[in-house]
Amino acid sequence: MNTNLAVPSEFTVEEKEALYKAIYLRRDVREHFLPTPIPEAVLRRVLDAAHHAGSVGFMQPWTFIVIRSNEIKAQVKELFDQANREAARVFEGERRALYSRLKLEGILESPVNICVTCDPARNGPHVLGRHTVPQTDVYSTCCAIQNLWLAARVEGIGVGWVSILDYTLLRRLLEIPEHVIPVAYLCMGFVDDFLPQPQLEKVGWLPRAPLDDVIFYEAWGKGNAD
Amino acid sequence: MNTNLAVPSEFTVEEKEALYKAIYLRRDVREHFLPTPIPEAVLRRVLDAAHHAGSVGFMQPWTFIVIRSNEIKAQVKELFDQANREAARVFEGERRALYSRLKLEGILESPVNICVTCDPARNGPHVLGRHTVPQTDVYSTCCAIQNLWLAARVEGIGVGWVSILDYTLLRRLLEIPEHVIPVAYLCMGFVDDFLPQPQLEKVGWLPRAPLDDVIFYEAWGKGNAD
Numbered sequence: 001m002n003t004n005l006a007v008p009s010e011f012t013v014e015e016k017e018a019l020y021k022a023i024y025l026r027r028d029v030r031e032h033f034l035p036t037p038i039p040e041a042v043l044r045r046v047l048d049a050a051h052h053a054g055s056v057g058f059m060q061p062w063t064f065i066v067i068r069s070n071e072i073k074a075q076v077k078e079l080f081d082q083a084n085r086e087a088a089r090v091f092e093g094e095r096r097a098l099y100s101r102l103k104l105e106g107i108l109e110s111p112v113n114i115c116v117t118c119d120p121a122r123n124g125p126h127v128l129g130r131h132t133v134p135q136t137d138v139y140s141t142c143c144a145i146q147n148l149w150l151a152a153r154v155e156g157i158g159v160g161w162v163s164i165l166d167y168t169l170l171r172r173l174l175e176i177p178e179h180v181i182p183v184a185y186l187c188m189g190f191v192d193d194f195l196p197q198p199q200l201e202k203v204g205w206l207p208r209a210p211l212d213d214v215i216f217y218e219a220w221g222k223g224n225a226d
Numbered sequence: 227m228n229t230n231l232a233v234p235s236e237f238t239v240e241e242k243e244a245l246y247k248a249i250y251l252r253r254d255v256r257e258h259f260l261p262t263p264i265p266e267a268v269l270r271r272v273l274d275a276a277h278h279a280g281s282v283g284f285m286q287p288w289t290f291i292v293i294r295s296n297e298i299k300a301q302v303k304e305l306f307d308q309a310n311r312e313a314a315r316v317f318e319g320e321r322r323a324l325y326s327r328l329k330l331e332g333i334l335e336s337p338v339n340i341c342v343t344c345d346p347a348r349n350g351p352h353v354l355g356r357h358t359v360p361q362t363d364v365y366s367t368c369c370a371i372q373n374l375w376l377a378a379r380v381e382g383i384g385v386g387w388v389s390i391l392d393y394t395l396l397r398r399l400l401e402i403p404e405h406v407i408p409v410a411y412l413c414m415g416f417v418d419d420f421l422p423q424p425q426l427e428k429v430g431w432l433p434r435a436p437l438d439d440v441i442f443y444e445a446w447g448k449g450n451a452d
Binding site: 010011015018019021028048051062065083086087091126130131132135139143145146147153155164166175183184198208211221 | 356361387
C-alpha cells in the first residue's frame with residue numbers, strides 16, 4: 001500500500017465505525033499468544049502502518065528491530081525478571097499480592113518481539129519543528145507505535161508493551177548505538193480472543209476515568225460552563 | 227460508545243482496509259481549515275477515542291484543554307511567532323527561504339485548538355510498569371494523541387500539531403500546574419480536502435525513507451538474511 005491511494009478521501013459510516021472499533025477493541029496483550037508465525041507480508045503491513053505516522057519535520061526517527069530468536073528473547077526475559085522483582089517491592093499488602101498474580105509480559109510465548117527505537121540524530125542536526133521541543137522525536141515514535149498497535153489489532157495480532165525492563169541493558173543486548181533511545185519493547189502474536197476490557201480495569205487495579213474528568217475548556221481546571 | 231461493544235472481535239476485510247485508509251490518509255494539517263464549528267458530539271467522540279488509548283499501569287495521565295476563545299488563540303499565536311523567528315535562524319540559504327514559505331500552524335483559522343497534557347502524578351505515586359521507564363506516562367499520552375488524530379481524520383477533521391512554541395510560556399498561559407507536562411498543541415477543524423502526501427514530502431524538504439531502511443532483525447544493523 002502506498003500513500004497515493006485511489007480512494008476518495010472521505011470515509012463512509014462503515015469505515016468510520018471500523019476505525020472506532022479498532023480503537024475500542026485494542027488491548028495490551030500479555031497472554032494467550034498462539035504459536036502461529038506472523039506471515040512476513042502481514043508483519044510488513046503492520047510496520048508500514050507504523051512508518052506512516054506523522055513525525056516532527058518528517059524526520060521518521062523510528063527503527064523496528066524484529067526479534068524471533070529464542071536465545072535473544074530468553075535474555076530479554078531475564079532482564080524483565082530482574083526488573084520486575086524490583087518493581088514489585090514498591091507495592092504493599094493486597095496490592096502486592098494482586099501485582100504478583102498479574103501476567104505482565106509475553107516475551108517467550110509471542111512469536112515476534114519488536115524493539116522500537118528513536119534516533120534523535122536522524123535527518124539532523126536541524127529538524128523542522130524540533131527546535132523548541134526536542135522530545136518531539138520520541139513523541140513521533142510513540143505515534144508510530146500506536147499505528148502499529150491498531151494495525152496489528154485488525155490483523156488479529158495482540159501486542160503487549162513491556163516497560164518493566166532496564167532499557168540501558170536492553171540497548172546493550174540489542175547492540176543499539178548509545179545515542180539511540182529504545183522506546184518500546186513489544187510482544188506480538190495472533191491470539192484467539194481479546195479481553196473485552198483492559199486487564200487492569202478488569203481486576204480492579206484502577207477504574208477508567210469518566211471522559212469529563214479529562215477535559216477542560218479554555219484553561220486548566222475550567223469546565224464547559226465556567 | 228463504550229468498551230463493551232456488541233460486535234465480534236474480528237475484523238472484516240472492509241474494516242481492515244478502513245483502518246489502513248485512516249492511517250495512510252491522516253495528515254498534519256496547517257491550512258485550508260473551514261470555519262464550520264465542530265459539533266460537541268463529534269468532538270467528544272474524537273476525545274473519547276483518545277481516552278481509550280492504552281496507558282502504562284492504566285494511569286490515563288492525559289488531559290485535553292479545549293480552546294475556542296479567540297483571545298487565547300491570539301496569545302498562543304504570539305508565542306508561535308516568537309518561537310518561529312528563532313527556529314528559522316538555524317536554516318540557511320535556500321532551505322531558509324523554503325522554510326519561510328511553509329505554513330506551520332493554523333492556530334487562528336482552526337475553530338478548535340486542543341492542548342494535550344500529561345500529569346506524571348496521576349494515579350501515583352506508584353504506577354504499575356512505570357518503575358523502570360518513568361517517561362512511559364508521556365509515551366501513553368502520545369498514543370492517545372495518535373488515536374485522536376485518526377478519529378479526527380475519519381470525521382473529516384484536520385489536525386495540525388504545533389511544536390514551535392515555548393511550552394513553558396504555554397503552560398503559564400493556560401494555567402497548567404507546574405508538574406504537568408504540555409505535550410502537544412493541536413489545531414483542529416473540518417477541511418475541504420486532505421493533501422495526498424505530507425506537505426514536507428511534497429515540497430521536497432525530506433523524502434520518505436524506504437520501509438526496509440527502518441527495519442532490522444535480531445539486533446541493530448542486521449538485515450533479514452544476516
